[in-house]
Amino acid sequence: MIAMLVRRIIQAVLVMLVVAFISFSLFQFVGDPINNMVGQEATQQDRAELRERLGLNDPIPVQFMRFVGNAVQGEFGISYRMARPVSEVIAERLPATLELALVSGVLAITLGIVLGVYTALRRDGWFSHFIMSSSLIGVSLPTFLIGILLIYIFSVELQWLPSFGRGDTVPITDNWSTGLLTVSGWQSLILPAITLGLFQLTLLMRLVRAEMLEVLRTDYIKFARARGIRQRSINFHHALKNTLLPVITIAGLQLGSIIAFAIITETVFQWPGVGLLFINAIRFVDIPFMSAYLLLIALVFVVINLVVDLLYFVVDPRLRVTKSSSSR
Amino acid sequence: MSDVLLSVRDLVVEFPKRKTLLTALDGVSFDIHRGEILGVVGESGAGKSLTGAAIIGLLEQPGRIASGEIWLEDQRIDQLPYEKMRQLRGKRIAMIFQDPLTSLNPIFTIAEQLVETIRTHLPLNAKQARERAIQLLDEVGIPAAAKRVDDYPHQFSGGMRQRVVIALALAGEPELIIADEPTTALDVSVQAQIIDVLKRMCADHGAAVMLVTHDMGVIAEACDRVAVMYAGRVAEIGQVRQIVKQPQHPYTQGLMGSIPSLAHQRHRLIQIPGSMPRLDAIPTGCAFNPRCTSVGERCYKERPDLLVTNQGEVACWLFDQGGVA
Known part of the structure; x- marks a missing residue:
C-alpha cells in the first residue's frame, strides 16, 4: 500500500x-x-x-x-498584460472556474449514473430509447454550439436566464467570492453548467449503461438470481457496485477535462474564470500566464488521477494487498 | 409415487430466432424424488443445462417455455410470476453453476453474500445469520471458517470457491439443488472432493440433486438414477446400476462403450459415428436415427415416446411390441 x-x-x-x-x-x-x-x-x-x-x-x-x-512556491512572475503577479490573478479568477466545473461535474456524474442505470434496466422502454437517441446529440454536438443554442432559447427567446457573466457574488474568504449563495449567481450558472457538462453526462451515461448490461450478464448475477436475492438488491447492490468500478476512472478523467475545457464554455458565456483569462492571454502572448495555466491544469489532472488510483484501492478489494491466505 | 418432489411433464422450450423457431427441448419428462440424486447426461447441446434453467425459471432471453408443465410437489411453477418464483429460488430450488471462479461477486466478502442469502429466506437476525454462515462454511469443509468468512472470493482457490458456492446454494435450506456441471471447471484432483461435499451436504440437509454432467464417472459414483438426453429429448431413464451395466437405448450403449475401463485395456473404445444434429436439422422420427446401428423403417417415421420396460424407461422402438420395422 x-x-x-x-x-x-x-x-x-x-x-x-x-x-x-x-x-x-x-x-x-x-x-x-x-x-x-x-x-x-x-x-x-x-x-x-x-x-x-x-x-x-x-x-x-x-x-x-x-x-x-x-x-x-506559487511564483510565476508578472503577467505581461495585466502587470500584476500571475499567481494573484489566477487566485482571483480560479473560484469562478472551480464552481462552474464542480456544478457541471456533479450534474454529469449523478445524471449520468442515474440515466445509465435506468436505460440498462429498462432496456426496451420507450423512455430509454428516447434518452439513448437524444444522448447522441450530446455526444456529437460541439460545446460552443450547445452553449449558443441554449443562450438563444433560454436567454434570447424565453428570457428566463442571463446569457453572460456570473451574477452577484458573495465573498467567503479574502480571495474567494462565491456565486453559489445568490439567486442570480445560480441563474447565471445553470446554462454554462449544462453546456460544460452535457458531453460528459452523455458519455458517462452510455458508459454506465454498457457496463451495467455487461455486469447483468455475468455468472455471479445469475447465481444471485438463482439464490432468490431480491431484484432490487441485485440491481442496486450487486450489479451497480461492480458497474461503478471502471466508471470511477473515466469520471475522474472527465472531471479533469471539465476544468481544462471550461475555456470554451467560459468564452461563450463570458464567464469570468481562468479559462477566459487564458484565451485573452493567448491573444496578447502573455507567456507567464500561459505557462502558469498549463502547469495548473497539469496539476489538476495529476491530482485527480492520484485520487482515482487511491479510490480504486478503497473500492476494489482485489487490489488490496492482504495476508495471502489461499488454500485448497 | 407419493415422494415425488419435482415433476417435469412434456416440457418444450423454444428460441424464436429471426426467421425460424428453434425447439431446444422437445417434450422432456422426468421426476425427481425427495432426497435422491438424479444424473442428467448427454453430449454438449443435448439440452441438459437448459432443462435446469427452465426448472428454476432462469431461461436466457429469448428462450421460453412453449408448453409442458413443471410441478414442485403440488404447486405448478412454470407459470409463476417473477416475484413468486424469486421467493422459491434459493428457498426450495437452488442452482449451482459451472465456474466457481465467476459465480461469486468479486467485491463482496463471503460473509456478506452468505448472510444476505440466508436473511432473504430465513427469519434470522444479522448475528444469527452470520453464525449460520460460519457453520455452513465449516460443513462444506473450509478450514478456519470463522476467520475466512470475511475474506473475498479472490482469496480462495477454485475448489474452495466451489465449496463456498455449495454453502451459498444450501443457505436457504432448499429441497432441490440443480448442479450444472459443478466440477467441469475444476482441477481433476479436486473434482472428486467437490462431488463428495455436494453428496454429503445434500444428504445431511435432505436436498435432492439434479446433477447435470457429461462425466459418466461422476454419474456412476454419485447418482441414484440417471436420465440420458439426446437432441432435446430424454432417451432413457433408469437406475444408475442398470444403465451402466445394461444400457438399453442404442445411444446409451454407445455412451457407455466410450468409457475406458481398467479391466479391458486392450479393447478399442467404441465411438458413436457422426455427431448430434443441429437444432434446426433434427430428423423426423427418432432424432438418433442417422447414427443408430439398430435403425429400422419405423424410426424414420414415428417418434418414440418413453416406454416403460422392466429396467426403466426408454424412448426406442426396439422395446415396443411393434419393433423397428
Missing part, C-alpha cells in the same frame, strides 16, 4: 516536471524578453546588465531549476 502510494507520487512528480519543462520552453521560443522590457534608447550595455540581473545568461538547466523552484 505505502510502496504503491510512493510509486504513484513519484510518477506524478515526474509528469509535473515534464510539463514544467514544456512551460519553461515557452519562454525560450517566444523571442527575447529583454526586447519587451527595455525602451528603444537602451544601450547594448543596459541590455547586458539587465540580462545578467535576470539570470538569463545562466545555463539553461540552472534557469529551469530556478523556474521550478519559483513555481513550487
Whole structure:
C-alpha cells in the first residue's frame, strides 16, 4: 500500500516536471524578453546588465531549476498584460472556474449514473430509447454550439436566464467570492453548467449503461438470481457496485477535462474564470500566464488521477494487498 | 409415487430466432424424488443445462417455455410470476453453476453474500445469520471458517470457491439443488472432493440433486438414477446400476462403450459415428436415427415416446411390441 502510494507520487512528480519543462520552453521560443522590457534608447550595455540581473545568461538547466523552484512556491512572475503577479490573478479568477466545473461535474456524474442505470434496466422502454437517441446529440454536438443554442432559447427567446457573466457574488474568504449563495449567481450558472457538462453526462451515461448490461450478464448475477436475492438488491447492490468500478476512472478523467475545457464554455458565456483569462492571454502572448495555466491544469489532472488510483484501492478489494491466505 | 418432489411433464422450450423457431427441448419428462440424486447426461447441446434453467425459471432471453408443465410437489411453477418464483429460488430450488471462479461477486466478502442469502429466506437476525454462515462454511469443509468468512472470493482457490458456492446454494435450506456441471471447471484432483461435499451436504440437509454432467464417472459414483438426453429429448431413464451395466437405448450403449475401463485395456473404445444434429436439422422420427446401428423403417417415421420396460424407461422402438420395422 505505502510502496504503491510512493510509486504513484513519484510518477506524478515526474509528469509535473515534464510539463514544467514544456512551460519553461515557452519562454525560450517566444523571442527575447529583454526586447519587451527595455525602451528603444537602451544601450547594448543596459541590455547586458539587465540580462545578467535576470539570470538569463545562466545555463539553461540552472534557469529551469530556478523556474521550478519559483513555481513550487506559487511564483510565476508578472503577467505581461495585466502587470500584476500571475499567481494573484489566477487566485482571483480560479473560484469562478472551480464552481462552474464542480456544478457541471456533479450534474454529469449523478445524471449520468442515474440515466445509465435506468436505460440498462429498462432496456426496451420507450423512455430509454428516447434518452439513448437524444444522448447522441450530446455526444456529437460541439460545446460552443450547445452553449449558443441554449443562450438563444433560454436567454434570447424565453428570457428566463442571463446569457453572460456570473451574477452577484458573495465573498467567503479574502480571495474567494462565491456565486453559489445568490439567486442570480445560480441563474447565471445553470446554462454554462449544462453546456460544460452535457458531453460528459452523455458519455458517462452510455458508459454506465454498457457496463451495467455487461455486469447483468455475468455468472455471479445469475447465481444471485438463482439464490432468490431480491431484484432490487441485485440491481442496486450487486450489479451497480461492480458497474461503478471502471466508471470511477473515466469520471475522474472527465472531471479533469471539465476544468481544462471550461475555456470554451467560459468564452461563450463570458464567464469570468481562468479559462477566459487564458484565451485573452493567448491573444496578447502573455507567456507567464500561459505557462502558469498549463502547469495548473497539469496539476489538476495529476491530482485527480492520484485520487482515482487511491479510490480504486478503497473500492476494489482485489487490489488490496492482504495476508495471502489461499488454500485448497 | 407419493415422494415425488419435482415433476417435469412434456416440457418444450423454444428460441424464436429471426426467421425460424428453434425447439431446444422437445417434450422432456422426468421426476425427481425427495432426497435422491438424479444424473442428467448427454453430449454438449443435448439440452441438459437448459432443462435446469427452465426448472428454476432462469431461461436466457429469448428462450421460453412453449408448453409442458413443471410441478414442485403440488404447486405448478412454470407459470409463476417473477416475484413468486424469486421467493422459491434459493428457498426450495437452488442452482449451482459451472465456474466457481465467476459465480461469486468479486467485491463482496463471503460473509456478506452468505448472510444476505440466508436473511432473504430465513427469519434470522444479522448475528444469527452470520453464525449460520460460519457453520455452513465449516460443513462444506473450509478450514478456519470463522476467520475466512470475511475474506473475498479472490482469496480462495477454485475448489474452495466451489465449496463456498455449495454453502451459498444450501443457505436457504432448499429441497432441490440443480448442479450444472459443478466440477467441469475444476482441477481433476479436486473434482472428486467437490462431488463428495455436494453428496454429503445434500444428504445431511435432505436436498435432492439434479446433477447435470457429461462425466459418466461422476454419474456412476454419485447418482441414484440417471436420465440420458439426446437432441432435446430424454432417451432413457433408469437406475444408475442398470444403465451402466445394461444400457438399453442404442445411444446409451454407445455412451457407455466410450468409457475406458481398467479391466479391458486392450479393447478399442467404441465411438458413436457422426455427431448430434443441429437444432434446426433434427430428423423426423427418432432424432438418433442417422447414427443408430439398430435403425429400422419405423424410426424414420414415428417418434418414440418413453416406454416403460422392466429396467426403466426408454424412448426406442426396439422395446415396443411393434419393433423397428
